Structures are given as C-alpha cells and as structure tokens.
Amino acid sequence: MNIESANERLRHLLDVLSSVQVRPIANGLRPKIAVQGTASVTQIQTNRYVYNQEALLKYPVPQLSKTLTKYLETVRPLLSNEDFKHAEQLVSDFQNPNSTANKLQALLEKRAAEMDNWLTDWWQRVAYLEYRMPVTVHVSPGITLPRQNFKGLEGQLSHTVPIDKLGQKPLCMSQYYQMLSTCRIPGAKRDEMVTYPGDHPKAPKHITVIHNNHFFTVPVYGSDGAQLSMKQLIGQFEHVINQSQSPAPPVGILGTDKRDNWYKAYTKMCKDKKNKQNFEEIQRSIVVLCLDKSINDNHHDEVTSMLYEMHNGSGSQCNSANRWPDKTIQVVVGPEGQIGCSCEHATAEGPPILALLEYCLPFVEKDIPESSPAPGVALPTRLDFSISPDISDMMVSSCQALDSTIQDLDLIGSKFDVFGKNVPKANKLSPDAFIQVALQLAYYRMYGHPVATYESGSLRLFHRGRTDTIRSCTSASLEYCQTMVNPNSSISEKVQKLRDAVMAHRKYTDEVIKGQGIDRHFLGLKLIALENGIDLPKLLTDPVFESSCYWQLSTSQVPTKSENILCFAPVVPDGYGVCYNPMEKSMLFAVSAWNSCPDTNAAKLYSHLKEALIDAQDILMQSQNSNL
Numbered sequence: 001m002n003i004e005s006a007n008e009r010l011r012h013l014l015d016v017l018s019s020v021q022v023r024p025i026a027n028g029l030r031p032k033i034a035v036q037g038t039a040s041v042t043q044i045q046t047n048r049y050v051y052n053q054e055a056l057l058k059y060p061v062p063q064l065s066k067t068l069t070k071y072l073e074t075v076r077p078l079l080s081n082e083d084f085k086h087a088e089q090l091v092s093d094f095q096n097p098n099s100t101a102n103k104l105q106a107l108l109e110k111r112a113a114e115m116d117n118w119l120t121d122w123w124q125r126v127a128y129l130e131y132r133m134p135v136t137v138h139v140s141p142g143i144t145l146p147r148q149n150f151k152g153l154e155g156q157l158s159h160t161v162p163i164d165k166l167g168q169k170p171l172c173m174s175q176y177y178q179m180l181s182t183c184r185i186p187g188a189k190r191d192e193m194v195t196y197p198g199d200h201p202k203a204p205k206h207i208t209v210i211h212n213n214h215f216f217t218v219p220v221y222g223s224d225g226a227q228l229s230m231k232q233l234i235g236q237f238e239h240v241i242n243q244s245q246s247p248a249p250p251v252g253i254l255g256t257d258k259r260d261n262w263y264k265a266y267t268k269m270c271k272d273k274k275n276k277q278n279f280e281e282i283q284r285s286i287v288v289l290c291l292d293k294s295i296n297d298n299h300h301d302e303v304t305s306m307l308y309e310m311h312n313g314s315g316s317q318c319n320s321a322n323r324w325p326d327k328t329i330q331v332v333v334g335p336e337g338q339i340g341c342s343c344e345h346a347t348a349e350g351p352p353i354l355a356l357l358e359y360c361l362p363f364v365e366k367d368i369p370e371s372s373p374a375p376g377v378a379l380p381t382r383l384d385f386s387i388s389p390d391i392s393d394m395m396v397s398s399c400q401a402l403d404s405t406i407q408d409l410d411l412i413g414s415k416f417d418v419f420g421k422n423v424p425k426a427n428k429l430s431p432d433a434f435i436q437v438a439l440q441l442a443y444y445r446m447y448g449h450p451v452a453t454y455e456s457g458s459l460r461l462f463h464r465g466r467t468d469t470i471r472s473c474t475s476a477s478l479e480y481c482q483t484m485v486n487p488n489s490s491i492s493e494k495v496q497k498l499r500d501a502v503m504a505h506r507k508y509t510d511e512v513i514k515g516q517g518i519d520r521h522f523l524g525l526k527l528i529a530l531e532n533g534i535d536l537p538k539l540l541t542d543p544v545f546e547s548s549c550y551w552q553l554s555t556s557q558v559p560t561k562s563e564n565i566l567c568f569a570p571v572v573p574d575g576y577g578v579c580y581n582p583m584e585k586s587m588l589f590a591v592s593a594w595n596s597c598p599d600t601n602a603a604k605l606y607s608h609l610k611e612a613l614i615d616a617q618d619i620l621m622q623s624q625n626s627n628l
C-alpha cells in the first residue's frame with residue numbers, strides 16, 4: 001500500500017475512534033463520549049461510577065411455576081404427543097415438594113438478593129470466558145459499516161452518547177464502559193477480561209495499529225494530554241506504514257485458534273519479557289485499528305465479501321492475521337472503501353457496539369477544520385515479537401485451522417428491498433415478530449417441520465443486563481406455517497394465523513425483556529445446583545430439554561439507522577445464524593451455515609425467507625383488498 005492511499009484511509013473512523021473515550025459526567029447521569037478537541041479525558045469501568053442506574057430495575061428471578069408452564073408451551077410445537085407427555089411428567093416430578101426444585105429456587109433467590117445482577121457474571125463466564133472454541137468465526141461478530149469514498153474527516157467537539165431507550169424506559173449503559181481499552185486474555189480453563197479505566201495507573205494514551213501483520217503502539221495524545229490533530233495522526237499512521245512495508249510473521253493468527261491452543265502459545269511467548277510487554281500494550285490500547293490489504297475476493301458479491309473481511313479477515317493469506325481477535329473493538333479499514341468492525345463478544349452485544357460506531361460515522365463524513373497540534377508527540381513504536389520455532393509451528397497450524405473453518409463457512413449478506421418495517425407497522429404488526437414468523441415459515445417450507453429457535457432478547461432494562469432467549473418457535477407459528485402450506489386455506493385464515501403468530505411472538509418478547517424468560521432461569525437453577533453440589537434435576541438433563549435448546553436457528557436483530565450488517569456463525573453444526581437489520585423501507589440480512597453440513601444452505605434459506613416475507617405481505621394486501 002502506498003502512503004497516499006493510506007492517508008486517505010486514515011481519514012476515517014480511525015482517529016475519530018482512536019480519540020473516543022467514555023467518561024462519566026459530573027452529575028453521574030450519562031456516559032460521555034469525548035471526541036477530538038476536548039481536554040482531559042478519562043475512561044471508566046462499569047460499576048465504579050453510577051449513571052442512570054437508579055432508574056434501572058434489578059434483574060429478578062422468575063417464579064418457578066411460571067417458567068415451567070412456559071417451558072411446556074415452548075416445547076409443545078417441537079414434540080410428538082408421546083414426548084410431550086414425557087416432558088409433562090418431568091415437569092410434574094420437578095414440581096413435586098420432595099424434589100430439589102424449591103431448594104434451588106430459594107438458593108437462586110438468595111443469590112439474587114445478595115448481588116446487583118445474579119446472572120450477568122455467570123453468563124459472561126459460561127457463555128464466553130469458558131467457551132474453548134476459537135472466538136474468530138465461532139463467537140465474534142463482524143460488522144460492516146457503509147462503504148466510504150474516504151472524503152470524510154473526523155469530529156472535533158465533545159459529545160455525549162444519548163441514553164439508549166426502550167420506548168420511554170432507559171436501558172442499562174454499562175456495556176459502553178467495557179468496550180474501550182478492554183481485552184480478553186486466554187486462560188487455562190477460563191479466559192479473563194481486562195479493562196483499563198482512566199484512573200488506572202496504566203490508563204492508555206495509545207491505540208494499536210496493525211498493518212501487514214505488524215503491530216504498533218500509536219500514541220494519540222500529546223505530552224500535555226491533548227489529543228493529536230488530524231495532521232499529526234496522519235503523520236503517525238504514515239510512520240506505521242513506512243515501518244511495515246513487508247509482511248511480518250502472523251502472530252495475530254494465534255488468537256484465532258481454539259482457546260486452549262492460544263493459551264499454550266500465549267504462555268510460551270510470555271516467557272520472553274518483551275513479548276509479554278507487547279501483549280500488554282495491545283491489551284491496554286484504546287482500540288485496535290486494522291489497516292487491511294486488498295482482499296481480491298472473486299468468489300463473493302461486494303456485501304458478502306465485506307462481511308467475510310469484518311467477521312474473520314477472509315483467511316490467513318488475506319487479513320486474518322492482521323487482527324488481535326481478543327480485543328473488544330477492532331476497527332477495520334480496507335483499501336477499497338471497506339470500513340467495519342470485528343468485535344470480541346464477552347463484554348458487549350452488537351446493539352451498543354453499533355450505536356457507538358454509528359455515533360462516530362457522521363464525524364467521518366463531515367469536513368472538519370484542522371485543530372491545533374498537540375505538543376510532545378511520541379512516535380509509534382513497532383512491537384517486535386520474539387518467535388521460537390515451536391511458536392512458528394503453532395502459527396502454521398493456526399493458519400490451517402482457521403482457513404479450513406473459513407472454507408466451511410457458508411455466509412451471505414444481502415439487502416431485501418421489497419419493503420421494510422413500514423409494511424408490518426402499517427398492518428399494526430411488530431416488525432421483529434413479523435420477520436421471526438417469516439423465518440419460521442422459511443424453515444418449515446425447507447424442512448417440513450418446526451425448529452428450536454433462539455432470538456436474542458435484551459435484558460438491558462435491568463442493571464448490568466445482557467440477554468435472554470426469545471423462543472421464536474411457538475404453537476401459533478407452527479399453525480401459521482401449516483396454514484400457509486395448506487392449499488385449502490383461505491386468505492382470511494392465513495391472515496388470522498399470521499396475526500396470532502406475530503402476537504404470540506411479541507408476547508414472549510415482552511416477557512423476556514421484563515426478565516421473565518425461561519432460559520437464563522434454567523441456567524441459573526443449573527449453576528446454583530452445581531455450585532452447591534446438588535444433583536441436577538432430571539428435567540434439566542433430559543434429552544427433551546436439551547433438544548429444546550439445540551438452536552438450529554440462532555437469530556438476532558441488530559437495528560441501525562445506516563446500512564450496517566452484523567453477522568455471526570451458526571451455533572450448532574447443522575444450524576443457521578441469521579442476523580437482520582430491519583430498516584424503514586428495506587431489511588438487511590446476514591445468513592450463515594456450515595458447508596460441511598449437507599442439509600444446510602444459507603442461500604436457500606435466505607431465498608425461502610424472502611418468499612415468506614413477500615407471501616406475508618401478499619396475504620395482508622389481498623385481505624385488505626377483499627375488505628374494500
């Protein structure tokens with residue numbers, strides 16, 4: 001890459017993001033984002049500062065009887081009559097006064113009384129930090145932002161991030177405080193997270209820039225604490241590019257491997273003092289900026305190609321080693337206008353990460369006058385690693401493992417531009433539920449049976465809330481699918497079943513976001529039993545229960561104002577990952593599957609999904625016309 005094109009690329013998110021920090025406001029109400037031009041900037045960690053938390057609710061433990069009733073409702077469409085009877089029997093045994101159910105519930109309620117959120121630490125541990133598969137491809141989402149023409153400049157004013165709301169209700173903002181200067185560190189059985197808040201003795205004043213697999217510590221503040229001007233930042237990045245003209249060994253690839261392999265390599269490398277210091281520099285840095293090389297992807301369309309780049313770096317010969325996969329936020333900038341982000345998922349969900357990125361986007365597109373230069377700017381430092389022959393071997397095997405996983409990934413991104421949220425809204429239907437019901441129909445038409453489906457439902461109405469599962473396959477959605485494939489069904493029957501299915505989904509969603517979901521409650525009962533050495537109740541180990549959580553459809557809505565797509569991989573070998581961004585007049589989708597599974601096909605499911613959406617619109621229109 002030449003310096004001129006690099007210069008252009010660097011006039012992007014880079015220095016906006018590089019100089020963005022989250023800080024508390026004096027009145028403790030809102031997290032504040034300070035962008036270039038502000039004076040002192042501090043960074044904080046969740047819980048240390050209270051902002052808006054009084055308005056938030058404490059995450060409850062649902063009543064056991066309600067969870068069990070709901071559980072039976074959710075497994076009903078998935079089970080034969082015989083299996084359902086078996087499930088009913090297990091629930092009844094579980095509710096028997098002699099069973100451990102009440103004891104577990106009481107222990108869970110005690111934990112809830114003693115903690116600010118009984119679930120979140122457990123959830124982070126079991127869902128993320130103890131998960132041993134690679135974070136790359138399997139866990140970390142990739143986000144594409146609108147392709148740029150590189151004419152934008154960065155911001156200069158101080159701004160606050162508005163508090164996210166659900167209707168009028170404020171949502172917990174704690175995830176925003178764990179996105180910057182945060183990193184995952186591989187561990188023996190469980191990884192850990194580190195965050196360096198502004199009052200930390202090692203609070204960072206630098207970002208990490210990766211180019212040609214070389215890592216650089218790039219100071220973004222002058223000696224007096226002022227942020228660098230754009231010209232100065234460009235100078236820093238030119239220096240990086242000059243110092244990394246030929247590719248370095250792919251150290252970054254090690255972090256894409258299974259966690260235990262990465263831990264082995266990491267601990268070996270840490271024996272060298274310089275390596276250890278380098279790791280810490282990367283972990284402490286505010287964000288990682290990946291200056292990618294051209295991807296020359298002839299296999300995929302433009303949208304899909306960008307998804308691959310953001311999600312996994314498109315392979316070891318491309319940009320997969322130009323990453324630090326443990327970093328919570330890696331801003332990726334490609335040479336052909338691609339911008340986006342690769343995110344480590346342990347501390348935050350897609351919506352707040354995208355909200356932060358979207359917040360920065362206007363600064364990219366505005367022409368902003370040059371600010372005065374900061375004094376005492378230190379030059380970037382290249383982080384050279386000492387690599388032993390066994391680490392070189394590990395890099396080779398990490399490259400092979402990642403390349404074969406990427407080859408196995410069947411991922412497509414696409415814009416559905418027939419309609420957007422406007423159609424369901426005009427028909428007084430929840431757009432999210434409408435899409436979920438269409439997904440049920442798409443799957444049913446493809447396979448002839450319903451499927452256990454996971455949709456992420458936000459728990460951010462609660463203090464430090466993350467997510468619970470919206471079980472999208474309901475008896476009502478199954479009836480809708482059966483009615484739609486039945487040639488004898490009338491339009492009015494179809495519309496009625498559609499409305500019933502959408503209502504059922506929205507009802508389940510409302511319960512989840514009010515903290516009355518069942519999956520995290522069951523997880524809590526399981527974990528509290530394990531912690532107290534109590535045998536797991538049969539209900540929670542039974543194949544029927546396990547199959548109800550075998551998420552062959554793993555889905556999530558991540559809405560934004562601009563055309564961004566988030567993508568993730570399926571969570572089971574014979575499943576799909578479906579992420580969508582419903583915009584007012586269009587919808588963006590990313591659908592994934594595994595090529596190694598002969599029964600799945602992302603493009604085919606997406607094609608059925610488009611048909612299901614259009615069919616739903618058609619029946620609504622036909623029904624309206626017949627009412628005229």
Ligand code: COA
Pocket residue numbers: 141349350351421424425426427428429430431432433456457458459467509513556557558
């Ligand atoms: N009639 C007309 N309009 C309706 C409607 C109805 N019956 N029901 C909803 N709408 C409107 C809403 O008012 C809203 O309007 P807006 O576009 O002006 O904001 C819009 O339709 C969207 O509502 P809906 O589709 O029902 O979804 P939602 O915004 O309530 O979101 C979830 C539902 C489940 C996606 C959301 O609650 C959630 O939990 N998101 C978290 C996702 C997450 O964490 N993902 C993790 C990814 S890593």
